[in-house]
Amino acid sequence: MTPFGEKVRELRRKKSIALKDMAADLNVSSAYLSALEHGHRGRPSAGFVLQVCGYLGVIWDDAEELKQLAELSHPRVxxxxxxxxxxxxxxxxxxxxxxxxxxxxxxxxxxxxxx
Structure with missing residues (x-):
């Protein structure tokens, strides 16, 4: 699991959002979101990180942390x-x-x- 994936999963679960619902709302497949959470996909795009922040209601410092985690979340270095x-x-x-x-x-x- 990558730092970004771990944080997204934590935030999603805190809000009691099912993975399939979040994926549908973000117009990505459940498989993609699951792979991203588990570190089986590369670093997400900056645009997708912003989408996730908006969807989960993450602002200011928390949004900046999520952006930094995304930068540090390439599973193959x-x-x-x-x-x-x-x-x-x-x-x-x-x-x-x-x-x-x-x-x-x-x-x-x-x-x-x-x-």
Whole structure:
């Protein structure tokens, strides 16, 4: 699940909106919205993010957070280390190899370190 998908699902459920109803109202398929919520689709377009914000009644800071989450929600990331140090390339490769085995506590610790 991506950060954007998780947040959309949380907001949708708080408002007791069924996925199929939200999808129909946004003129997308239920399969697309489900895939977006579960991180099986790429980053949503800026226009779709605005549609979701309007539909869910998300404004100001919450809308900005949703936009930022969408930017950070590409499920398949490529890291270009050309021109960087060997250690940067090593870090990118190690992360790619081991990310599936990291627990949430370790991931949160790494995120804090990179902030």
């Amino acid at each position: 490529t890291i270009d280390t050309a021109g960087l140090s060997p250690n940067a390339t090593l870090l990118a490769n190690r992360l790619a190899q081991q990310i599936k085995s990291l627990d949430d506590q370790t991931i949160l610790r790494l995120l804090e370190e990179l902030q």
